[in-house]
Amino acid sequence: MRAIALFSGGLDSVLAMKLIVDQGIEVIAVNINTGFGSTNDRLEHIKNMCEQIGAKLEILDLRKEFLDEVLFDPKYGYGKNFNPCIDCHGFMFRYAGKLLKKYDASFMISGEVVGQRPMSQRKDAMMQVQKLSDYDELIVRPLCAKLMPKSKPEIEGWIDREKLLDINGRTRTRQLELAKEIGLENFEAPAGGCLLTEIQFSQRIRDFVEHGHMEVDDINTLKAGRHLRLPDGAKLIIGRNEEDNDKLFATKSLKYLKARIIDASGPFCLFEKNASQKDKELAANIIVTYGKTEPDKIYEVNFQEYILEGQKFPTKNELQKYFILG
Numbered sequence: 001m002r003a004i005a006l007f008s009g010g011l012d013s014v015l016a017m018k019l020i021v022d023q024g025i026e027v028i029a030v031n032i033n034t035g036f037g038s039t040n041d042r043l044e045h046i047k048n049m050c051e052q053i054g055a056k057l058e059i060l061d062l063r064k065e066f067l068d069e070v071l072f073d074p075k076y077g078y079g080k081n082f083n084p085c086i087d088c089h090g091f092m093f094r095y096a097g098k099l100l101k102k103y104d105a106s107f108m109i110s111g112e113v114v115g116q117r118p119m120s121q122r123k124d125a126m127m128q129v130q131k132l133s134d135y136d137e138l139i140v141r142p143l144c145a146k147l148m149p150k151s152k153p154e155i156e157g158w159i160d161r162e163k164l165l166d167i168n169g170r171t172r173t174r175q176l177e178l179a180k181e182i183g184l185e186n187f188e189a190p191a192g193g194c195l196l197t198e199i200q201f202s203q204r205i206r207d208f209v210e211h212g213h214m215e216v217d218d219i220n221t222l223k224a225g226r227h228l229r230l231p232d233g234a235k236l237i238i239g240r241n242e243e244d245n246d247k248l249f250a251t252k253s254l255k256y257l258k259a260r261i262i263d264a265s266g267p268f269c270l271f272e273k274n275a276s277q278k279d280k281e282l283a284a285n286i287i288v289t290y291g292k293t294e295p296d297k298i299y300e301v302n303f304q305e306y307i308l309e310g311q312k313f314p315t316k317n318e319l320q321k322y323f324i325l326g
Ligand code: SF4
Pocket: 034, 037, 083, 084, 085, 086, 088, 089, 120, 194, 195, 196, 197
């Protein structure tokens, strides 16, 4: 008997897998990369968790599918920000379900807990997720299974319902006790979380889709730098540090020109290709303002396809109106 687990890397999903592994069932941990979570940042952590409980790891890159099928038209709407959690969970189960055949697995599990999250982990929302998934009766939530209707794996006796749990609500006391009992180490991952739940990042997405169509390559550019929308609509992204600069430099998006001051040091920037002359000149001045530059001097900025002169603004305060903020 095998099971496919939706595996975020968080403690709840690790414990859910452990409860099933302990019933002698092989678990394939599927981590789904939507582009907005922390798959890449936490890869070592994710591997380590799987090793500790003896699950095989599979990472699915579903960034394109997530943009095409979920992010902009969720059947059950959004949470507080741009997070379409109910549809997202349904989507994850739907794609994880496609692996049932590949692994000759019989059912799916996740670490969801009733009442833990306001949008997607209410009991009714969890039932909606099942409907969206196409695998309604094959989904088990081991941490709160006793509070849910019986699933097929329980009815059929593939797993013992008595060994599943009835955890409910937001406190994590029982999860922490369980982690201690099984001797799980380093289970609290550094940082992480889904950017779609963050107000400022959600605002960047809203602004982006007001001005164009989002593709996979745009996801990374949204994650790095300061984002400005200039008066005629061109987007300017300014790296804040070396990490941002590296991320922006690595973009494969064809929507942007890479820009940098020629005769002084300054941040790495991306600037939208089809900008008006007015926005181009403003962008040059802004880029010079964020460089190590002097107020009364003229600098050249290289925009790959053209070079423009720019001059530092007296203060950065007057640029605030261009910032895309939450
Ligand atoms: S927070 Fe919501 S949108 Fe983000 S990964 Fe989780 S379920 Fe999906």
